[in-house]
Amino acid sequence: MELERPCLSWIPLHRQLAFDLGEGLEAAPAIRPADITSVPGLVQGGAPRAQCIESGDVYSDSSSAREMKKRLANYSTAKDGNVTPKDVEDFASEVARTAGPNSGSHYAKFHGPTKAICLWAVAQGMALDPEVIFTPDNVERFVLEAKGLEDNTKATYRSALRLVGERVTTKAPWEPRPVRFARRELAIPYTASEMAKLADWSKALNTELKRRTVQATIVLCAGAGLTASEAVAAKACHIRQLGELLIVGVSGDRARDVPVRAEYEAQLIGLCRRYPDGPLVGLSAASTDGSNRSDLISRRMSDYARPASVPQLLCSRLRSTWLLAQLNSHVPVSVIAEAAGLGTVGFVDDLFEFLVPVERQVAMTLLRGQL
Numbered sequence: 370m371e372l373e374r375p376c377l378s379w380i381p382l383h384r385q386l387a388f389d390l391g392e393g394l395e396a397a398p399a400i401r402p403a404d405i406t407s408v409p410g411l412v413q414g415g416a417p418r419a420q421c422i423e424s425g426d427v428y429s430d431s432s433s434a435r436e437m438k439k440r441l442a443n444y445s446t447a448k449d450g451n452v453t454p455k456d457v458e459d460f461a462s463e464v465a466r467t468a469g470p471n472s473g474s475h476y477a478k479f480h481g482p483t484k485a486i487c488l489w490a491v492a493q494g495m496a497l498d499p500e501v502i503f504t505p506d507n508v509e510r511f512v513l514e515a516k517g518l519e520d521n522t523k524a525t526y527r528s529a530l531r532l533v534g535e536r537v538t539t540k541a542p543w544e545p546r547p548v549r550f551a552r553r554e555l556a557i558p559y560t561a562s563e564m565a566k567l568a569d570w571s572k573a574l575n576t577e578l579k580r581r582t583v584q585a586t587i588v589l590c591a592g593a594g595l596t597a598s599e600a601v602a603a604k605a606c607h608i609r610q611l612g613e614l615l616i617v618g619v620s621g622d623r624a625r626d627v628p629v630r631a632e633y634e635a636q637l638i639g640l641c642r643r644y645p646d647g648p649l650v651g652l653s654a655a656s657t658d659g660s661n662r663s664d665l666i667s668r669r670m671s672d673y674a675r676p677a678s679v680p681q682l683l684c685s686r687l688r689s690t691w692l693l694a695q696l697n698s699h700v701p702v703s704v705i706a707e708a709a710g711l712g713t714v715g716f717v718d719d720l721f722e723f724l725v726p727v728e729r730q731v732a733m734t735l736l737r738g739q740l
Contacts, residue, residue, distance in 0.1 A: 503534035590687035592633030597684035623710030
């Protein structure tokens with residue numbers, strides 16, 4: 370007995386599916402699906418719930434995902450019978466609901482690709498069983514054999530069907546998804562031990578110019594939070610005393626005044642006295658011109674011999690160290706952002722894991738609103 374040619378009116382026309390679905394179904398051997406006497410995808414006395422969702426009503430069901438998977442298992446081959454287009458429609462709708470039951474938008478994401486692969490599977494002689502259809506190999510075959518679909522559409526279908534397969538099967542060999550690495554905007558700050566090693570290294574360098582460059586870089590970036598390009602441009606004339614504060618005046622697009630952290634004040638004053646002219650880091654005036662200031666220090670550092678125990682000196686890590694020190698000093702994040710020339714406080718996310726725990730009594734005092 371030949372299967373009835375399915376009515377494709379319920380396949381969204383804009384998908385432009387060209388799988389020769391009708392011919393495939395007519396040529397396919399009879400599939401023996403489950404005895405579907407009560408379709409869980411139907412609202413009693415009304416249209417399928419799939420239609421309700423597509424018309425704008427969000428499907429709401431008190432059943433848990435586990436219960437939905439049990440209902441879905443009822444579609445597995447159990448007794449003789451012929452697959453009809455309605456069987457495929459009901460099965461695909463239930464799969465889509467099981468894969469994305471939380472909202473109509475999730476359902477809509479899975480519905481089209483799911484119906485398409487189910488029709489393709491029936492044409493291949495497969496049973497309407499999630500464990501049979503939604504395997505990695507079948508998903509890949511389906512998207513590769515699709516006719517008339519753009520590559521970006523195939524990629525969308527593949528992505529959706531992989532998610533469906535992971536959510537509705539228990540035996541199919543889907544690989545666990547790798548853990549996503551959080552995107553980090555800031556460099557990792559140095560530890561206290563690493564900063565001590567950098568300080569010792571800066572004193573042991575074999576020329577005055579090398580010692581000057583490294584020490585000035587550490588003081589300006591870890592002591593005042595300057596970027597690499599700002600550190601290259603800093604001169605003694607940009608440093609001034611304001612009461613008890615030692616201020617670094619930063620010019621350019623992010624012009625601002627930044628107080629130097631107390632532990633670096635004496636060292637910066639010494640550098641200004643020894644090198645009153647030119648950039649404090651020791652780069653020639655000619656080298657500070659142009660648009661590549663940010664990598665001048667790193668290129669200079671690459672020429673300096675460094676023991677394996679000493680970390681690489683990076684301005685970005687020194688600046689992160691300054692940001693972390695300010696957070697650990699309980700400086701308001703808005704104040705830190707302004708001093709750093711930042712437009713947001715997103716740096717807190719990257720540095721949160723490095724914060725020093727606050728003692729309980731200190732925390733209580735801070736929460737009370739007293740320092």
